[in-house]
Amino acid sequence: MVVHVDVVVVGAGLSGIGAASILKRDCPDKTFLILESRSAVGGTWDLFRYPGVRSDSDMSTLGYSFRPWRDSRALADGDAIREYITSTVADEGLQPAIRLNHRVVSASWSSADSRWTLTVMRTPTGAEFTQGDQQDATITITCSFLHVCSGYYRYDQGYTPEIPGLESFRGRVIHPQQWPADLDYTGSRVVVIGSGATAVTLLPSMAERAEHVTMLQRSPTYIASVSSVDRLADRLRGRMPERLAYALVRAKNIGRSQLIYQFARRRPEAMKGILRKAAARRLPQNFAIDPHLTPRYEPWDQRLCAIPDGDLFSAIRRGKADIVTGQIGRVTPDGIDLVDGGHLDADVIVTATGLSLLYLGGMRLVVDGRDVDVSKTLAYKGMMLTGVPNLSMTIGYTNASWTLKADLVARYVARLMTFMDRHGYRSVTPQADSAVASGQLTPLIDLAAGYVRRSIRSLPKQGERTPWRLHQNYVRDFILLRAGRVTDSVHFGLAGERTPPGMPTGLSGRRVRRPRRWRRQ
Incomplete structure (x- = not known):
């Protein structure tokens, strides 16, 4: 029928x-x-x-x-x-x-x-x-x-590029889109390959249990710290009808996001400066903002990554995480060799390399x-x-x-x-x-x-x-x-x-x- x-x-x-x-x-x-x-x-x-x-x-x-x-x-x-x-x-x-x-x-x-x-x-x-x-x-x-x-x-599947030697790795290789429920990374050395929204979310979260987490990026992404709470919403909650308060907060946030986007597109150099200074205030003094947080493209050519209360920067400041900018030469049984001669030890590799x-x-x-x-x-x-x-x-x-x-x-x-x-x-x-x-x-x-x-x-x-x-x-x-x-x-x-x-x-x-x-x- x-x-x-x-x-x-x-x-x-x-x-x-x-x-x-x-x-x-x-x-x-x-x-x-x-x-x-x-x-x-x-x-x-x-x-x-x-x-x-x-x-x-x-x-x-x-x-x-x-x-x-x-x-x-x-x-x-x-x-x-x-x-x-x-x-x-x-x-x-x-x-x-x-x-x-x-x-x-x-x-x-x-x-x-x-x-x-x-x-x-x-x-x-x-x-x-x-x-x-x-x-x-x-x-x-x-x-x-x-x-x-x-x-x-x-x-049903994410995107994973061809990575030389990946099959030789003795640890776990995970794509975020198929995250295993039984993965225990406590005390592990983790390398997250990628620099987008998924990678910047994974790094501070995994750093809470892992020995150390490295975000390995071929090229950086613009990252902005935002508040995890909306102060206007908190002030209005309970003081006026719920739907009216929600409508006001919604309108405020729509307007704010549009203003930020238009400012970024019309004055990209100024936006770059704002993002750079905001990151520098939360990161260790010896952190190399260039090249790790200096993308080659203009703000909003790709989606800007938001991190709540600067959690990624906090994980780096505590020494639980870091960012490495470079290209993969080959995956080895115990980590990743980089083209520039560097090596990253790893027990877990997360391929946060995007969508299909x-x-x-x-x-x-x-x-x-x-x-x-x-x-x-x-x-x-x-x-x-x-x-x-x-x-x-x-x-x-x-x-x-x-x-x-x-x-x-x-x-x-x-x-x-x-x-x-x-x-x-x-x-x-x-x-x-x-x-x-x-x-x-x-x-x-x-x-x-x-x-x-x-x-x-x-x-x-x-x-x-x-x-x-x-x-x-x-x-x-x-x-x-x-x-x-x-x-x-x-x-x-x-x-x-x-x-x-x-x-x-x-x-x-x-x-x-x-x-x-x-x-x-």
């Missing part, structure tokens, strides 16, 4: 649960399912279990707009965030709609039926198999609208019998694809909390579906005119991070101007997605109307003129 619902949300992480909650609130007449490939909700915050895993942005903006964050910690650990998500599931009544261990393999759109047909693989650890493996592992689900909240990296990008959860997209090459599509408002009807996706910010953008996208989707119901439309397809398609195009995620560069050719493109550019600016996106028209540069279709020819390839189409009745939508 084929199950049909109005909306399928792919992913039960922070953005997927938020999207389903907003859908239930704003479109109470819509039926929906949440399909999650793993065996638990929580997404990133259930997957990563390495020591010290935490948020790197404040919880008043990483949390949902409709659900105040009540913990006193502004930067929360993974357990607390996972509990926040599961509590949302319970309070919003989402559990009946969640299907765990359900991975969407392919999605095929039929214009004749105005619906998606999903091929879904189930694993035998799901609740449906408690009576025995009697049901087919592959099922079919149809829906009118598909909302993908699966993030953009692979959950996987767009749209790796699902195959088909529109009216033709495969969609996602790399040849244009992203519309950072959340839909040219030539692909009734599909939205969540791509969060790289310079602010992911959930800020996820919230805007979810509310826009709800508003879009309400508009379509009001006017009797069954499909909506973004269409780029020839001027946009022939202009300068760049990858959707414009970030110099390694995981983006490695997969840059597989990403959708973005144009030079709105609505074809993914802005890293919450205020602009708020105006565009919360107050802007839902009728710009899209084609609305009636039942059985075929998707305009050529559009699944993405970079073609005609200019869409708005009828008079749409002017105020």
Whole structure:
């Protein structure tokens, strides 16, 4: 039996649960399912279990707009965030709609039926198999609208580059994405390979039990110490209505993050000086800020790493940790030889070397019998694809909390579906005119991070101007997605109307003129 619902949300992480909650609130007449490939909700915050895993942005903006964050910690650990998500599931009544261990393999759109047909693989650890493996592992689900909240990296494996001699190492080699529950590193010498958010989180946490922890980096990253508590939130808590206090703190932190980002992009040398001086105040006098904390790129070309209360600097100051900048020559049975002749003793090597990008959860997209090459599509408002009807996706910010953008996208989707119901439309397809398609195009995620560069050719493109550019600016996106028209540069279709020819390839189409009745939508 084929199950049909109005909306399928792919992913039960922070953005997927938020999207389903907003859908239930704003479109109470819509039926929906949440399909999650793993065996638990929580997404990133259930997957990563390495020591010290935490948020790197404040919880008043990483949390949902409709659900105040009540913990006193502004930067929360993974357990607390996972509990926040599961509590949302319970309070919003989402559990009946969640299907765990359900991975969407392919999605095929039929214009004749105005619906998606999903091929879904189930694993035998799901609740449906408690009576025995009697049901087919592959099922079919149809829906009118598909909302993908699966993030953009692979959950089943991280990225580990080719490291000469790694197989000869006598100790444990761990990737943070597959952290073993039985690892005891007490009294061990640990080398963490990497310099990103995961590495700077691991170093101070592991230093509490390890004999010594070294962060071995090929090139440094910008690091900023931030307070682990929000003083304004603490002052307002209990003195005014909870939602009002939460809204004020959220607005303050949104504004603050945008100001810091804009300052960094417009005055990079000044920002470098501020970060350098702040680090020097917390580090030993003999610490070599150059080269260990002097990146070759400009601030926010890659995401800036936040450390709560300078914990990484404190671990270095106590002599429990250090940073080494250099290239690996070869891994030996007892450590790592460096190209410059140095050697690092190690009992445990942690390869915090990044993510493997996987767009749209790796699902195959088909529109009216033709495969969609996602790399040849244009992203519309950072959340839909040219030539692909009734599909939205969540791509969060790289310079602010992911959930800020996820919230805007979810509310826009709800508003879009309400508009379509009001006017009797069954499909909506973004269409780029020839001027946009022939202009300068760049990858959707414009970030110099390694995981983006490695997969840059597989990403959708973005144009030079709105609505074809993914802005890293919450205020602009708020105006565009919360107050802007839902009728710009899209084609609305009636039942059985075929998707305009050529559009699944993405970079073609005609200019869409708005009828008079749409002017105020």
